Amino acid sequence: MKLVFATNNPNKLREVQNMLPKTIQLQTLNDIGCVEDIAETEATLEGNAKLKADHITGAYQFDCFADDTGLEVESLDGRPGVYSARYGGQPRDAHKNMDKLLSELYGNTNRKAQFRTAIVLNLNNEQYLFEGICKGEITNAKSGSKGFGYDPIFKPEGYPITFAEMSAEEKNKISHRGQAIKKLVDFLTHYK
16 A cells, blocks of 8 residues: 655654555655645644645645644643644754743643644545544653654653653654554554
């Protein structure tokens, strides 16, 4: 089965490719000639994932899936949420995003947070939604050099280390994206 993954993020692409079985051939936006930037203008993660998937299906007539992920911090009323990738301003910069978040949480004892991923799959003129959530907390300082995004400041529940201190295999087993991709793969494995 061939599917387009509607992302331009090379880190996300690599992470997802490592989780998919060999029976699913992943095509990138480059592979299909999509060079335009698909603006994420919706107010929800689900809305942005749907917007990207619908753009690819409508403009290129490919079965595809798209995701949107946000870090939701309890004491910040769910921020940065849908704005996670550009929280520190433009151009997008993971260190600026983390610095802004750590600054906003300075002195705050409630550091509960969760990563949430929404995946929308467009397949044979039907649409499906998959979600993954990983609960944890925001650390006081950056730690680790693996992963990407907010990984150096997010410590998942039940673990003494951040995502950025875990191997890709460890992270993918428990991460929000890993959970959502697992649901997607389970669905595709049983799809007729």
